[in-house]
Amino acid sequence: MATIEPTRSPSKDAKNVYGDSSVVPVDGIAVEGDTAELRSRFTYEDAERLKRKADVRLLVLLSLCYLCKNIDNNVISFVPTLNKGKPTNFYNMVNISTDNFSYASTVYTACFMLAEIPSNITIKWATPRLHFSRIILLWGITCACTAAVSNAGGLFACRALLGLFEGGLWPGILYQLTCWYRPDELAVRATFLITLAQFANIIVAVLTYGLSFIDGRGMAAWQWSFVICGLFAVLLSVAVFFLLPDWPDSPPSFRQFLTPEEGAFMVARLPPGASRSTDSNFDWAAIKKDCKGGLVWSFGLMQMFFGIGTVGMSFWLPTIVSGFGLTGTSVSASTLLLIPPAVLYIITSVGFGYYLDRQTAVPKPAFMLGAVVVMIGLFFGLIFCQSPIGLYVLIMASLLIYP
Structure with a gap:
């Protein structure tokens, strides 16, 4: 594979992405020397092309x-x-x-x-x-x-x-x-x-x-x-x-x-705190530092309590749906009823991911807390609903919120 010529000067696009070619700000930290010189050889289009190759x-x-x-x-x-x-x-x-x-x-x-x-x-x-x-x-x-x-x-x-x-x-x-x-x-x-x-x-x-x-x-x-x-x-x-x-x-x-x-x-092109192949295999000091912060514990506890409700339902979902009797005497065919919730999950995941990646007005934690509140309400509905069709609809609705 041919290398990109290192002799060309930084283009306008390169400066728009990386700043001045001699001093490159990365997350508020100025990176000088070889890193800045290396970045100056690649344009924005070059970076996008390499990312597409990495994606594939x-x-x-x-x-x-x-x-x-x-x-x-x-x-x-x-x-x-x-x-x-x-x-x-x-x-x-x-x-x-x-x-x-x-x-x-x-x-x-x-x-x-x-x-x-x-x-x-x-x-x-x-x-x-x-x-x-x-x-x-x-x-x-x-x-x-x-x-x-x-x-x-x-x-x-x-x-x-x-x-x-x-x-x-x-x-x-x-x-x-x-x-x-x-x-x-x-x-x-x-x-x-x-x-x-x-x-x-x-x-x-x-x-x-x-x-x-x-x-x-x-x-x-x-x-x-x-x-x-x-x-x-x-x-x-x-x-x-x-x-x-x-x-x-x-x-x-x-x-x-x-x-x-x-x-x-x-x-x-990675920020200073990113992972690199040159990092040490294990850094106990860094682990202790991260564990002292509130972000790890707050996010971890939120994920744990959210998973208590969702993981259990996912494990038993095929058995639950088969018990609704919506496919008559064919119990095996009831597994096909799990396809619509899965498709719905995929659609909402893409939709929420696209939206959240582009909006900045509402804090991300607000969306997560809102999803938890709605999920709790849906779970109460699953407790008290007696209709098999109604239960199936509530399950579909919960998968709208889960992504």
């Missing part, structure tokens, strides 16, 4: 990783609705109660939480490519092995391992993105990843409904579901291992799509 190479693979994670995690919510009343039903073959089924969710979530911080301490040392390919391979194998469980203990073990392996993915993705993009460029890309991942419920709904027609042919339908989802993850781990780039300034390789000068520019 990074976002496609990372979005598939997050989509696969949601598929392999969510499939367990759908399998109990397959072939109800038959010996090959999930509850009958695994010989568990609905209480044990709910404990499986608790085991997964607890292990997921325990794995997030330790897993992401190693990402800098291992590099994102090895980090992601390892955890995707391991959770794919675990998901496929869930098809062999025959009791509650085996199910708990598989869900615990799945949580441990999946825990490092999403924080790791966010970390890698901070090494490539400025903070003002992250929101739209994170929205893209999250929105695409919501296709997981659509894929799982269609997959499990189709597999209900081959129930008992070699394996039960629920076993086919776990095996197919797990094999997809194994194949994806191979693609990640060979194709995912690590850092903008990584040494030249078949995965590195930037020239050395372009990679150095992508790093130079």
Whole structure:
């Protein structure tokens, strides 16, 4: 790939974006010397072109990783609705109660939480490519092995391992993105990843409904579901291992799509506090400093309490909807009723993301607090509503607010 000529002087567009070519203000801090000189070689159009290249190479693979994670995690919510009343039903073959089924969710979530911080301490040392390919391979194998469980203990073990392996993915993705993009460029890309991942419920709904027609042919339908989802993850781990780039300034390789000068520019355009490949693998002082601030704790607690209501509903949603009886005697077909809420979530995610990325008049916390208040009202509606159709509508409305 040809490098961009370093001899041209800064263009008008370059100065509009980066300021004077000799002293470049970054988040209120003047950056001088080599960084300023390097930035002066690239125009605004050059920066946009390089970001588009990074989007293609990074976002496609990372979005598939997050989509696969949601598929392999969510499939367990759908399998109990397959072939109800038959010996090959999930509850009958695994010989568990609905209480044990709910404990499986608790085991997964607890292990997921325990794995997030330790897993992401190693990402800098291992590099994102090895980090992601390892955890995707391991959770794919675990998901496929869930098809062999025959009791509650085996199910708990598989869900615990799945949580441990999946825990490092999403924080790791966010970390890698901070090494490539400025903070003002992250929101739209994170929205893209999250929105695409919501296709997981659509894929799982269609997959499990189709597999209900081959129930008992070699394996039960629920076993086919776990095996197919797990094999997809194994194949994806191979693609990640060979194709995912690590850092903008990584040494030249078949995965590195930037020239050395372009990679150095992508790093130079980041603000001083951004993540870089040259950072230390672990900085205990920085962690203690962040934990003393109120932002981490306030945002974390808000996410925790918000998730208490939404995660539980997501886990039980296929079972809840199948109990409405809206599809008559075909319980397996009730999984298809999960497609409209998923589509609605995708539409509202894109809409809210587009709007919030462009408006500045209303503080972002005001939107989040407003969403929480409306969600509480909808949950009260779910408690007292007696109509199956009304409950389905309230569920759809809650997904309008959740994004």
